[in-house]
Amino acid sequence: MSNIAIVTGGSRGIGAATARMLAQRGYDVAISYLSNADAAAAVVRDIEAAGRRGLAVKCDAGGEAETERLFETVDKELGTLTALVNNAGMTGLAGRLDEAPAETIRACIDANLYGTIWASRAAVRRMSTRFGGRGGAIVNVSSIASRLGSPNYYVWYAAAKGGVDALTIGLAKEVVKEGIRVNAVAPGIIDTDIHESSSGLPGRVEKEAHLVPIGRAGTPEEVAEGIVWLLSDAASYVTADIMQISGAR
Ligand code: NAP
Numbered sequence: 001m002s003n004i005a006i007v008t009g010g011s012r013g014i015g016a017a018t019a020r021m022l023a024q025r026g027y028d029v030a031i032s033y034l035s036n037a038d039a040a041a042a043v044v045r046d047i048e049a050a051g052r053r054g055l056a057v058k059c060d061a062g063g064e065a066e067t068e069r070l071f072e073t074v075d076k077e078l079g080t081l082t083a084l085v086n087n088a089g090m091t092g093l094a095g096r097l098d099e100a101p102a103e104t105i106r107a108c109i110d111a112n113l114y115g116t117i118w119a120s121r122a123a124v125r126r127m128s129t130r131f132g133g134r135g136g137a138i139v140n141v142s143s144i145a146s147r148l149g150s151p152n153y154y155v156w157y158a159a160a161k162g163g164v165d166a167l168t169i170g171l172a173k174e175v176v177k178e179g180i181r182v183n184a185v186a187p188g189i190i191d192t193d194i195h196e197s198s199s200g201l202p203g204r205v206e207k208e209a210h211l212v213p214i215g216r217a218g219t220p221e222e223v224a225e226g227i228v229w230l231l232s233d234a235a236s237y238v239t240a241d242i243m244q245i246s247g248a249r
Contacts, residue, residue, distance in 0.1 A: 006123075091108060104156075181235070
């Protein structure tokens with residue numbers, strides 16, 4: 001039976017690298033995206049070029065009903081889900097909390113925290129042996145922001161990722177005897193569009209690489225390696241873990 005994965009926010013950055021790597025390692029992969037249909041289509045082409053089935057679905061991660069439809073589409077088009085990567089996320093324009101508009105904060109918590117909750121619930125309903133499923137694995141893409149707090153950048157984002165960490169630990173314990181492992185990765189500064197397109201901090205990667213003990217930003221592929229390992233049977237005794245991929249930051 002084939003492995004079937006959903007990667008939320010799989011059109012760009014860490015999600016796109018993860019979707020491509022999963023296809024290379026034998027998974028059929030559905031990606032969701034928010035608005036960038038061209039980028040999503042390019043990732044699907046790469047999944048198919050790796051010999052696997054690929055699917056792109058437009059779905060705002062923060063929407064409960066939209067997320068239900070995403071999972072139903074995957075049920076129909078690809079089959080029984082075995083892996084979920086909750087990657088969709090954004091920060092909103094960087095700044096102090098006392099200056100942040102409510103819509104920025106809400107959009108961030110919707111995408112990062114509610115998104116992880118809705119998709120994890122839908123995945124458990126499909127994977128859990130309690131519901132006749134064949135088990136599976138979930139990896140949440142958190143951030144070291146939950147530990148650092150991100151003052152003057154986006155403390156609301158750090159709070160959302162703190163929620164993701166708590167969900168990871170709690171849900172892992174809740175479903176551990178139902179064939180499901182739940183883990184997270186906590187990346188440090190990774191070289192993707194997010195810093196410019198979401199945080200409004202162009203050049204952040206170059207400007208702040210010296211703050212990372214290893215001396216550089218990470219690549220999306222370096223994060224994807226951790227995610228793909230946590231999803232794999234090689235990590236069969238690993239659950240409720242939050243793996244830092246942060247160059248010692
Ligand atoms: P990115 O390059 O900006 O890509 C974001 C991806 O998420 C895109 O595919 C985007 O879709 C999608 N997306 C954004 N909001 C969404 C929503 N509401 N619903 C569905 N999809 C949505 O970001 P990234 O750096 O790869 O970040 C991926 C994850 O890693 C996020 O959870 C982020 O918080 C986390 N992270 C990143 C870093 C870093 O330094 N880059 C560090 C720690 C954690 P479109 O293409 O349609 O816009």
